[in-house]
Amino acid sequence: MTCRSLRLAPPPGAASALASRTHDESLKTLYFRQQLEECSREFGQLMQGYEKLFKASFDADPKTLVCLLLMEHSCGVVKTGIDAFILRKEPTSSFDIKPRLRSNLESLGIEMKPLWEACQEAQRVFLEISKSNKGIINHEETEVMMKASQILSSLPLGLPRFFFQTLQTTSIKMAVSPQPYMEGGAISVQTQAHLTVKVEGVIQQGGGKIFHIPHKILITVHTQLTSSKSLPPSKVKYVDFITSSTYANPLRTHFVMSHHLENDKC
Numbered sequence: 001m002t003c004r005s006l007r008l009a010p011p012p013g014a015a016s017a018l019a020s021r022t023h024d025e026s027l028k029t030l031y032f033r034q035q036l037e038e039c040s041r042e043f044g045q046l047m048q049g050y051e052k053l054f055k056a057s058f059d060a061d062p063k064t065l066v067c068l069l070l071m072e073h074s075c076g077v078v079k080t081g082i083d084a085f086i087l088r089k090e091p092t093s094s095f096d097i098k099p100r101l102r103s104n105l106e107s108l109g110i111e112m113k114p115l116w117e118a119c120q121e122a123q124r125v126f127l128e129i130s131k132s133n134k135g136i137i138n139h140e141e142t143e144v145m146m147k148a149s150q151i152l153s154s155l156p157l158g159l160p161r162f163f164f165q166t167l168q169t170t171s172i173k174m175a176v177s178p179q180p181y182m183e184g185g186a187i188s189v190q191t192q193a194h195l196t197v198k199v200e201g202v203i204q205q206g207g208g209k210i211f212h213i214p215h216k217i218l219i220t221v222h223t224q225l226t227s228s229k230s231l232p233p234s235k236v237k238y239v240d241f242i243t244s245s246t247y248a249n250p251l252r253t254h255f256v257m258s259h260h261l262e263n264d265k266c
Helices: 002-008 013-022 025-056 062-086 113-130 139-153
Strands: 168-177 194-207 217-223 242-248 254-262
Touching: 025 062, 062 113, 062 139, 113 139, 194 217, 217 254, 242 254
Parallel strands: none
Antiparallel strands: 168 194, 194 254, 217 242
């Protein structure tokens, strides 16, 4: 749709006069540039979605994780192609490949090789137009966008065998101390005192073959200070949340760590 806009809805006559008066040729295709910028933002959001899915798929098999990296890379190819080689917002001479994907290129399965080859072909298409692009969007740039889109969208979505299955399970059971006397209650802390929150946990893994073992666990503690319970509810004062994050290094399947929370920071 974006690429056909320049053909079906050419710039108005006033755009040429404005470009001549301001000596800014890009104003001739301002509406089209705005559409491309919106496309770039959407592909950026899609990249972030694949990255979050990758981080959340700890129990997936290695081929599935590589597939997610490759899908994220394909979105990055289009985003970089738009920003760097057509809009010229972030000029570059190459496309970034994440180290995690680069280290697994030789082990790509038969399902993912076509997508990787399509990404390579789309990159070549964008690099060719970069040689003649002078910052003005014309029919050549629209043809490049159409061609790159066709290359990437014409492929069937090849997914690894276990993409929708979980071959291993990972769960963490934790115990936090001190605990309040009543469920949902508060822990009393004196003014300018330090509260140490101790977190103990056990990692449990099951399934068939274990692909991934956690080496670090990020633990984030959220606390909120309130005034004394002796005050009426209308006079209770709440302080902003205090957040503390620390990595725990498990010893086999067990880990212990402590958070030191300072009352005087509030």
